[in-house]
Amino acid sequence: MLEKYLxxxxxxxxxxxxVYRHSLTAxxxxxxxxxxxxxxxxxxxxxxxLMHDVGKFHLKPREFYKHPRVGYELLKEQxxxxxxxxxxxxxxxxxxxxxxxxxxxxxxxxxxxxxSILQGITRTSYIDLIQFCDKVxxxxxxxxxxxxxxxxxxxxxxIHDEITDHYNMSLQAVKLRLDELVGEDVYGVLGIT
Numbered sequence: 001m002l003e004k005y006l007x008x009x010x011x012x013x014x015x016x017x018x019v020y021r022h023s024l025t026a027x028x029x030x031x032x033x034x035x036x037x038x039x040x041x042x043x044x045x046x047x048x049x050l051m052h053d054v055g056k057f058h059l060k061p062r063e064f065y066k067h068p069r070v071g072y073e074l075l076k077e078q079x080x081x082x083x084x085x086x087x088x089x090x091x092x093x094x095x096x097x098x099x100x101x102x103x104x105x106x107x108x109x110x111x112x113x114x115x116s117i118l119q120g121i122t123r124t125s126y127i128d129l130i131q132f133c134d135k136v137x138x139x140x141x142x143x144x145x146x147x148x149x150x151x152x153x154x155x156x157x158x159i160h161d162e163i164t165d166h167y168n169m170s171l172q173a174v175k176l177r178l179d180e181l182v183g184e185d186v187y188g189v190l191g192i193t
Contacts, residue, residue: 001047005054005074018139019056026052026137029190030129036182036189040125048085048130049137051075055086065104069114084121087114089130092170094118099167125181128174132186135171142190145171 002023030049034040055070071086088094090103097115104111121127136142149168178186187193 002050002054005051006057016057019053021139022137023050023053025139025141026050026130026133029133029137029142033129033133033178033182033186033189036184037125037129037178039181040129045126045129048082048126049133051079051082052085052089052130052134065107066110069110069117072117081126084124085127085130087117088121088123088127089134091118092131092167092174094121094123096167096170102164125177128177131171131174132178136190136192142192144187144192145175 002020027046027049030045031042034042034045051071053067053071054074055067055072056064058070058074059066068087068090072083075083075086091100091114093099097111100114100118101108101111104114132145135145135148145168149171175186182189
């Protein structure tokens with residue numbers, strides 16, 4: 001399904017390959033976890049994981065912060081449920097405009113657009129699942145939220161402050177909701193130590 005939404009002649013550069021492989025890992029992660037959650041369908045979870053970053057293929061790397069909204073716009077008419085996953089996957093706390101503004105590189109117009117869309121979306125277990133799977137999925141495997149957070153910090157992607165601390169706590173809350181749905185620590189299901 002992802003190939004259908006890639007731009008014609010999409011650039012097969014290293015960055016695109018990394019995004020593509022991350023999407024496959026996130027999809028596999030989502031399917032694996034969903035198979036342990038009775039109220040989720042593993043094939044649906046796989047599709048959501050595969051499509052969550054589709055917006056990145058339509059942007060230059062310096063514009064990647066816009067990918068949640070771009071993915072939403074691409075899919076909202078034909079696949080509104082997948083579109084909601086695209087717009088929400090980067091924002092574990094829908095209500096934190098400050099986090100959205102930081103994520104959007106202080107582009108207030110973009111943050112306002114994302115915030116406005118998110119206000120009309122109801123959090124679902126699929127949204128929790130993809131938020132978690134996006135963060136723990138690398139290119140070829142999984143890592144803990146703590147390891148990913150440390151990696152972001154080492155790349156100067158985020159700065160430790162109360163906003164990022166709130167973001168990290170929101171992700172931990174998502175993990176706890178998934179632990180409850182799975183009935184055990186999701187790290188154990190994935191083999192993350």
